[in-house]
Amino acid sequence: xxxxxxxxxxxxxxxxxxxxxxxxxxxxxxxxxxxxxxxxxxxxxxxxxxxxxxxxxxxxxxxxxxxxxxxxxxxxxxxxxxxxxxxxxxxxxxxxxxxxxxxxxx
Numbered sequence: 349x350x351x352x353x354x355x356x357x358x359x360x361x362x363x364x365x366x367x368x369x370x371x372x373x374x375x376x377x378x379x380x381x382x383x384x385x386x387x388x389x390x391x392x393x394x395x396x397x398x399x400x401x402x403x404x405x406x407x408x409x410x411x412x413x414x415x416x417x418x419x420x421x422x423x424x425x426x427x428x429x430x431x432x433x434x435x436x437x438x439x440x441x442x443x444x445x446x447x448x449x450x451x452x453x454x
Contacts, residue, residue: 371399373442376421378405391420400445402438404429 374390390396402423403416413424423441425434 373400373402373438373445375402375404375438378403378407398445400442402441 374396390399390401400422401420402425403421404425404427405412405416406427407416408426413426416424422445423438425437
């Protein structure tokens with residue numbers, strides 16, 4: 349699903365679209381520190397609570413990964429991403445959430 353800027357600005361249409369699409373995973377790109385806020389809103393939706401959330405963020409200082417995982421995300425990928433491995437990284441978090449791998453919150 350491709351979200352427009354107006355979808356992102358209007359949370360209602362964003363969440364309605366997510367509920368209708370039943371995603372396997374959601375990759376959330378940090379934009380101006382909104383990543384934790386978005387996560388808390390998504391986790392409040394029962395239909396989305398089991399969907400793996402992967403944070404893609406420029407926050408790559410020591411401890412930032414731990415903060416993202418503590419905020420309830422299932423995965424953490426720092427920017428800049430490596431295009432050759434990005435899909436495999438996302439897939440690994442999805443498999444872990446589904447119980448087919450190591451615990452991503454280690």
